[in-house]
Amino acid sequence: xxxxxxxxxxxxxxxxxxxxxxxxxxxxxxxxxxxxxxxxxxxxxxxxxxxxxxxxxxxxxxxxxxxxxxxxxxxxxxxxxxxxxxxxxxxxxxxxxxxxxxxxxxxxxxxxxxxxxxxxxxxxxxxxxxxxxxxxxxxxxxxxxxxxxxxxxxxxxxx
Numbered sequence: 001x002x003x004x005x006x007x008x009x010x011x012x013x014x015x016x017x018x019x020x021x022x023x024x025x026x027x028x029x030x031x032x033x034x035x036x037x038x039x040x041x042x043x044x045x046x047x048x049x050x051x052x053x054x055x056x057x058x059x060x061x062x063x064x065x066x067x068x069x070x071x072x073x074x075x076x077x078x079x080x081x082x083x084x085x086x087x088x089x090x091x092x093x094x095x096x097x098x099x100x101x102x103x104x105x106x107x108x109x110x111x112x113x114x115x116x117x118x119x120x121x122x123x124x125x126x127x128x129x130x131x132x133x134x135x136x137x138x139x140x141x142x143x144x145x146x147x148x149x150x151x152x153x154x155x156x157x158x159x
Contacts, residue, residue, distance in 0.1 A: 007108040010047040016106045036103065039095035042067050043103060053107045059100050061092050070096065 008016065010032070017036060018024055027033040032047035033056060044057035060067035061079050063086070068079035070088060077088040104111050131139045 007052060008106070009051045010053050011051075013045070013053045013106050013108070017103075020102060020106070022102075022106075037062070038102070039099050041095050041099035043099070045103075045107065055103075055107070059096060059103065061088070061096055 023037040025035045043059040046056045066081045071078045071080045078085045
């Protein structure tokens, strides 16, 4: 049986966030948009025309003063910023998970089963499927493709 979720107004959401330990900072030069911070994780929300709430910048762990993006490489999750990329630790993932779940409660958003199991990345970039969406001629050569051509050339040279 599903639970009915009450959507909150922008002001109700801000009040809930402040009462529950979130740092709420007005975005410079933007009315109706705020940055949220807790557990060294940050996100941004904005007011919709119908007095609702919309997520503007999805939650990311703060690396310096920049909100990182969680990237899954198949074998490890990473915190990616515009300048660098570092491995995500269990503490980073726990902070992201806690922040995201609390923010959903504040905004009156549903908590989906697969997301409640653990931290979900915005993108999944497995090395063997990277660039598969590009046309074949634009895809970079994989190491095994390059090695295969070199072996074929070496075989011809021996004959």
